[in-house]
Amino acid sequence: MTREKRFMRAAIKEALKAREIDDVPIGAVIVMGDKIVARGYNRTENSQVATRHAEMIAIEKACKKLKSRRLDGAEIYITLEPCAMCAGAIANARIKRAVFGAYEKKSGCAESKYPVLSDNGLNHSVDYLGGVEEQTCAALIKDYFRKKRAENV
Amino acid sequence: MTREKRFMRAAIKEALKAREIDDVPIGAVIVMGDKIVARGYNRTENSQVATRHAEMIAIEKACKKLKSRRLDGAEIYITLEPCAMCAGAIANARIKRAVFGAYEKKSGCAESKYPVLSDNGLNHSVDYLGGVEEQTCAALIKDYFRKKRAENV
Numbered sequence: 001m002t003r004e005k006r007f008m009r010a011a012i013k014e015a016l017k018a019r020e021i022d023d024v025p026i027g028a029v030i031v032m033g034d035k036i037v038a039r040g041y042n043r044t045e046n047s048q049v050a051t052r053h054a055e056m057i058a059i060e061k062a063c064k065k066l067k068s069r070r071l072d073g074a075e076i077y078i079t080l081e082p083c084a085m086c087a088g089a090i091a092n093a094r095i096k097r098a099v100f101g102a103y104e105k106k107s108g109c110a111e112s113k114y115p116v117l118s119d120n121g122l123n124h125s126v127d128y129l130g131g132v133e134e135q136t137c138a139a140l141i142k143d144y145f146r147k148k149r150a151e152n153v
Numbered sequence: 154m155t156r157e158k159r160f161m162r163a164a165i166k167e168a169l170k171a172r173e174i175d176d177v178p179i180g181a182v183i184v185m186g187d188k189i190v191a192r193g194y195n196r197t198e199n200s201q202v203a204t205r206h207a208e209m210i211a212i213e214k215a216c217k218k219l220k221s222r223r224l225d226g227a228e229i230y231i232t233l234e235p236c237a238m239c240a241g242a243i244a245n246a247r248i249k250r251a252v253f254g255a256y257e258k259k260s261g262c263a264e265s266k267y268p269v270l271s272d273n274g275l276n277h278s279v280d281y282l283g284g285v286e287e288q289t290c291a292a293l294i295k296d297y298f299r300k301k302r303a304e305n306v
Contacts (some may be wrong), residue, residue: 009166013232048216048220049213049216049222050212050222050242050246051212051213051216051225051242051245052214053245054206055304060175060202060203060204063201063203064202067200067201068201069201069203069205070199070203071203074277080193081238082269084237084238084240084244084262084269084273085171085237085238085239085240085241085242085244085245086238086241087237088236088238088241089203089204089238089256091237091238092203092206092236092238093203097299102162103275106233106274106275107274107275109241112274113273113274114267116233116237120237120260121257121259121260121261121265121266125285137284
């Protein structure tokens, strides 16, 4: 299994934790070298705090653990292309590389809406790779919204 | 005094708190109707957590206070044009209007770099107004970095 698939599966495990609390199933892990240093899953519905996306939680945990606002050399694995808030946070934290699963065509800020990761106006550019375990990551979210719609009929 | 100036002065007071802890002096307040419901100041250096911008702290406080991830009808007053992370958070929180002081030409995401507030791919657009108490807000940041450079000589 490739490195990318291995860590994406860890991010998918986080997404499943979000599903368990009935939140949109999105997960993230932060990797330094060959080790996961922080994990996070989406908790926006559960917490009713707008900023509690998987990436934000993982970045904050990693900063606290490493006692640094700069996560130089770190990678982040996310099941979905990050939104503007999360792409901005990834760049602000000087993360080196972002790997994501499904594309978010309307609002993703790796490449779909704005190229925030690679061109953010900071003296820092984040490398990225999209589409890793894409079908699994996309199906999780699609199934969540299909179930929500069925409940609301 | 205009409504905008009045609330911007409250945001400037927050920026001064950041300066007191030797952090980049940026402040924010969130207003509902005619009342400040949450305040925040930049704590990235002090906390060593990359996401601790003034806006993020204020938004999280407001969500917790109002027990809602959607701050419908709210305004945010910020001393500096928001970065991608903060502009994304403002849009994610469905804030109605953002008023800022100084422009951030390189990375601001009201209009300078990307129009995240008004065109974010969500079904929500944030109105904005820049340049309120611009000179005061810009001078705070300029003086901070001038002092930092002098210390490092």
